[in-house]
Amino acid sequence: MKCEKCGRLLTHLDVNFFDHEGADYEQQLPFNEYDTDAVEVEVTQNWTGYDLSEEEMAETIYCPHCRQFPFKNPEIQTFDFTRVVMFKQSTAREDREGSSLDEYRYGGDTVFRPGDYIVYRNGSRYEIGRIKSLRPDGAFVAYHSGETGAKTPYDLMRPLVNGYVLEKTTLGGDYFKEGRP
Ligand SMILES: [Zn+2]
Numbered sequence: 001m002k003c004e005k006c007g008r009l010l011t012h013l014d015v016n017f018f019d020h021e022g023a024d025y026e027q028q029l030p031f032n033e034y035d036t037d038a039v040e041v042e043v044t045q046n047w048t049g050y051d052l053s054e055e056e057m058a059e060t061i062y063c064p065h066c067r068q069f070p071f072k073n074p075e076i077q078t079f080d081f082t083r084v085v086m087f088k089q090s091t092a093r094e095d096r097e098g099s100s101l102d103e104y105r106y107g108g109d110t111v112f113r114p115g116d117y118i119v120y121r122n123g124s125r126y127e128i129g130r131i132k133s134l135r136p137d138g139a140f141v142a143y144h145s146g147e148t149g150a151k152t153p154y155d156l157m158r159p160l161v162n163g164y165v166l167e168k169t170t171l172g173g174d175y176f177k178e179g180r181p
Pocket residue numbers: 003004005006007008063064065066067068070
């Protein structure tokens with residue numbers, strides 16, 4: 001596709017957007033061409049032309065070469081659409097972060113296993129947690145009654161050797177019921 005104002009080849013369009021502070025900046029957007037001579041770019045609500053008049057919208061889209069609106073026809077149509085994002089179980093953070101280990105050896109005789117209680121050094125304080133799963137670079141540890149684990153580096157945690165006496169903790173919620181892990 002060529003710019004209808006300067007005749008040069010277009011590989012993208014420059015489009016104006018607001019950044020998080022409300023200042024505007026240009027983004028290079030790829031476009032789709034349709035058989036109907038329509039050309040489409042996908043923008044978000046941060047597009048500076050959003051909710052403006054058609055004429056003003058055209059002032060936010062430029063040919064990168066001549067800096068003009070690249071079409072002779074000034075007509076612009078906008079369509080709102082809704083993107084639905086769903087999550088498969090396997091995209092949970094713990095599952096995304098590499099493969100689980102059955103145990104992790106830290107130093108000489110320190111071994112961490114899923115289900116173990118640990119003490120985590122959080123600055124000048126210590127917290128008791130229970131290991132949900134192990135990764136090469138840290139463990140997911142339950143520190144509260146929710147099922148979510150917090151990634152914890154091995155060098156900040158130590159085994160709590162008498163953790164078995166903690167019969168009544170709610171750490172990890174239902175995660176440790178039903179024989180898991
Ligand atoms: Zn141009």
